[in-house]
Amino acid sequence: MARHLPPLNALRAFEAAARHLSFTKAAEELHVTQAAISHQVRALEEVLGVTLFRRFNRRLMLSDAGQQYLPQLSEAFDQIDAATQRLRSEEDHGILKVSVANSFAAKWLLPRMPRFYERHPDLDVQISASDRLTDFTREDIDMGIRYGRGHYPGLHVEMLMDDLVLPVCSPRLLEGPRPLRTPADLRYHTLLHDEVAQSGFPDWRQWLIEAGVTGVNPDRGPRYSHASLVIQAAIDGQGVALTRTSLVSLDIEAGRLISPFGPILSSNFACYVVAPPSHVGRPKVKAFRDWLFAQIAHERSGADGPHAG
The missing domain is CATH 3.40.190.10 (Periplasmic binding protein-like II)
Known part of the structure; x- marks a missing residue:
């Protein structure tokens, strides 16, 4: 069912101004000018066909319609904020999904994974083994390890090892x-x-x-x-x-x-760590990326062997 909602910016302006009973404080919260808040509120009043504020020289009060509108609107914004935080938490700290070529997964990555779990016991990894290149725009994958020449347009690419x-x-x-x-x-x-x-x-x-x-x-x-x-x-x-x-x-x-x-x-081939640029800053992606490079550094040093942490 189609929703006939007022403009989101106008709703945000009203909700902030109504909470603070101040256009100035609402402007500070939303990082806009006081004039912009006033303009958005008047636009919302025109869309709704009601007066939301009673305006006096030095103070602002909610009208009856404004008092009725504010609690439900604030609750709606709180729900949006909570849903967003849950989603971000899942993206940052949920299961890490890594795409890896079949043979590299079997012969290099899996034997070394116990060392990763020793460092990150609370982070679960789902290894998706496939020789097909991942389409990050269509597939629910956080990052990948690819073997090739390093040309992967649109992705953040780092050479892991030759x-x-x-x-x-x-x-x-x-x-x-x-x-x-x-x-x-x-x-x-x-x-x-x-x-x-x-x-x-x-x-x-x-x-x-x-x-x-x-x-x-x-x-x-x-x-x-x-x-x-x-x-x-x-x-x-x-x-x-x-x-x-x-x-x-x-x-x-x-x-x-x-x-x-x-x-x-x-x-001319090497192993590369790849990820969409928007994924690189995620804590779970960074944790796995840093461990991979630390593992390679230990093995090259020869100090601790291939099972070094």
Whole structure:
């Protein structure tokens, strides 16, 4: 049902003037001029067709209509204010919703989340794992971690960390009748592929060229839809994966994977923390952002390892 309401500014001017019984104090509260308050009140009286104030030389009094109107109008503004405060509290301190690529969520973020909860036990995080880029204008997401070139128009963007690309495999592949000792030994082993690696990301063909290896078909071997699957296949001894250092650091530390040889390649891709500019100042967004960068700083220092707080 359509509401036929007077102009909001006029209502605010009347309500403040009626509470203070002063146009001057109402103007101070609303940060406008006394003339503006007077103009808004007269406009409201014209819209309503009633007189709201009885005006004297040095004082102001409410008319009968004004006395009847003020309590309900003040209550309505109080309800709007309370609803606004509840909404702001939810936005600032409710569940933090973070969009993260599947493999980064599984291999980097989730193993480190207990350290975040140690610092922020009252802040719950909902991790939305998807390789699709989030549309912040349509989706209820506070912030994201993206892997790419850093060009995300309309968003606040900070580079979290760069990444290197290296071959990894199970330590078991160093044994057996065809031990993996040098890049040339790859001809005897299965190459594992990430089929959704972004265009421009180093692949086996580029790596073999950099390694100076010939006689190895860079296209052979199984393909997987997520880097985390490629890594798990490598852990299981099914072949050799070419992947990002950020995704395998914990597996290497735990001895589940090794990097048998170089070269280690750089790329034009990195991990970025992104958020709409209006979200950046939210306490829960800032808390998570600050923890991410502190975590990276600890790991790079090598002082406390990847599980540092």
